[in-house]
Amino acid sequence: MAGRTCRAADEPLFPTQTGKMLSRDALEHRLAKYVEIAARGRPSLQRKRIxxxxxxxxxxxxxxxxxxxxxxxxxxxxxxxxxxxxxxxxxxxxxKERTLAKTTPADTAPGRYRPSDKLLAFLEAL
Known part of the structure; x- marks a missing residue:
């Protein structure tokens, strides 16, 4: 396989030593291994779920x-x-916000809706 630049469409992207497709568990195990290695240089990765x-x-x-x-x-x-x-x-x-911005009437100020103090007081009283 050395020197090859592309693979056949039916070849697995991540093959085993025998050329078969790696199982999902094997892929998760390898990913965890490399995340652990990467976390040595980037400790913040230890707090992330990858x-x-x-x-x-x-x-x-x-x-x-x-x-x-x-x-x-x-x-x-x-x-x-x-x-x-x-x-x-x-x-x-x-x-969603970008999509809504495209549908906002031209005379409406951009941004999120901000309820008035009067409306908030009413809602809090419920």
């Missing part, structure tokens, strides 16, 4: 924030249904 799922979610969120369409992200993640990918859309408050 898993394959977190890395996958982070990649999806970065693609979403970069403007990549959710249907493309769904294909990239291997989701059978785009509805599965919508979880990422619901999780991104910044994306």
């Amino acid at each position: 898993t394959l799922h977190v890395l996958r979610h982070t990649a999806a969120m970065r693609l979403l924030r970069a403007g990549v369409d959710a249907s493309v992200i769904a294909l990239w993640l291997g989701h059978e249904h785009i509805e599965t990918t919508h979880v990422y859309l619901h999780a991104d408050l910044e994306l």
Whole structure:
């Protein structure tokens, strides 16, 4: 395999020594090992939860924030249904705010809604 620049589509991205696909547990174990090594130089990593799922979610969120369409992200993640990918859309408050800003009437000041003191007092009295 030395010197090869690409792999066949049916070859696993992370193969075992025999060329088979690594199990999810084996991948998690390797990730934990390298996170531990990286934490020696960056102690703040010890306080972070770094898993394959977190890395996958982070990649999806970065693609979403970069403007990549959710249907493309769904294909990239291997989701059978785009509805599965919508979880990422619901999780991104910044994306929601940008979308709302596009629908705000022209004569409305930008920013989040700030209730009046009178409204807050009413709600607190309930």
